[in-house]
Amino acid sequence: MRVLAMPVDALLIAADSTLRTLFVAPRASRACPNLPEHGEGHLSEVDRAQSGALMRVNHVGEVCAQALYTAQALAARSTGAGRQPDHALAVQLETAGREETDHLAWTQTRLDELGARPSLLNPLWYAGAFGLGLLAGRFGPGVSLGFVVETERQVEAHLASHMERLPAQDHASRAIVAQMKEDEARHARQAQQAGASELPLPVKRLMRLAARVMTTVAHRI
Numbered sequence: 001m002r003v004l005a006m007p008v009d010a011l012l013i014a015a016d017s018t019l020r021t022l023f024v025a026p027r028a029s030r031a032c033p034n035l036p037e038h039g040e041g042h043l044s045e046v047d048r049a050q051s052g053a054l055m056r057v058n059h060v061g062e063v064c065a066q067a068l069y070t071a072q073a074l075a076a077r078s079t080g081a082g083r084q085p086d087h088a089l090a091v092q093l094e095t096a097g098r099e100e101t102d103h104l105a106w107t108q109t110r111l112d113e114l115g116a117r118p119s120l121l122n123p124l125w126y127a128g129a130f131g132l133g134l135l136a137g138r139f140g141p142g143v144s145l146g147f148v149v150e151t152e153r154q155v156e157a158h159l160a161s162h163m164e165r166l167p168a169q170d171h172a173s174r175a176i177v178a179q180m181k182e183d184e185a186r187h188a189r190q191a192q193q194a195g196a197s198e199l200p201l202p203v204k205r206l207m208r209l210a211a212r213v214m215t216t217v218a219h220r221i
Helices: 008-021 045-075 086-113 122-138 139-166 171-193 201-218
Strands: none
Touching: 008 045, 008 122, 045 086, 045 122, 045 139, 045 171, 045 201, 086 139, 086 171, 122 139, 122 201, 139 171, 139 201
């Protein structure tokens, strides 16, 4: 088993990202998407609860995205067993992670507007995703990027299903989800173009199972 030697500065960056994700209100670099021509549709209490639960799940997904990209970038900057740091890959992962911070901020803002709360298990979700990111990163750039591709494709499909489940009059949530879906598809394309390897089918199925458990629990807790 290869042991990664992680540089101190990279570890500090990862620790800072973890603390910011879990304990600091995120700040977006882009304006929150909206559909001003529709205005803010009226939501019943039932619709508001449905939107809140779905946006809580999306917020958890963005917490996990921060963990995954942070861990994979950390692995890319690490050395061990003849492995050299891949700074170009680390920069690509860190750039995608910063874009995902916009999603984190948007979903948090929408949760506040809906009077809903984030998942109470966010530290657990983050820890699990961070571990998966490190594991993927240990197998080299191809596998790490392949993990990004499969993750983003699954998230894109998940967001498409939310577009169908969100109340039709919840224009604000729908605009956020639509932009997130577009960004996730772009991240998958970029990872594919950078040399992603195709993951084995059993791994993809395990990823889908883990995502299903997370989304089911986060919908309620």
